[in-house]
Amino acid sequence: MVLYFAFMEQNSEKINAVNPTLKIKLNYCFAAITFFICGVLIYALFRNTDNLVIFKIFSKPAFLNSLPISVRTDFVFNYLFVFNLPHGLWCLSGLLVIRAIFLENIKWRTIYCVIFLVIISALEISQISENRNGTFDLLDLASYGFFAFVESMIYNNFIKRRIL
DSSP: HHHHHHHHHHHHHHHHHHOHHHHHHOOOOOOHHHHHHHHHHHHHHHHHEEEEEEEEHOOOOOGGGGGOOHHHHHHHSHIIIIIIHHHHHHHHHHHHHHHEEEEEEEEHHHHHHHHHHHHHHHHHGGSTTHHHHSOOOHHHHHHHHHHHHHHHHHIIIHHHHHOO
């Protein structure tokens, strides 16, 4: 993170001279990576990772067995933090990447954001059947919608003014 900010500080004039929206795109990509990693950390630290599909393909690293921290999920905030926040952060991360790629092309950005949201919602809904791993949770769908709304509000109130 420190390297990123040092890079941006040293090269901000060069970046703005080449493409004024490049700095915004780099910030979007950095935020996407940060939110993705935060979602992974929450999942790895507070959830049982034994049933993840990736560990059916690759062997599970031994240190992951010592990571899960026991949290009482009978409180609403704790439940949302442990079970729904990672999904929302991953959704936000994907939307930020799409926004960074299609920052100036509103038509394609909208199309790809809708496709992305439909795909992740369909994957969540497909967990109802027993053919797919995971547990269907309506709150995951709500977190997708909430984070999509938050991302659009941040864009409309802070970023849109800078590029238009």
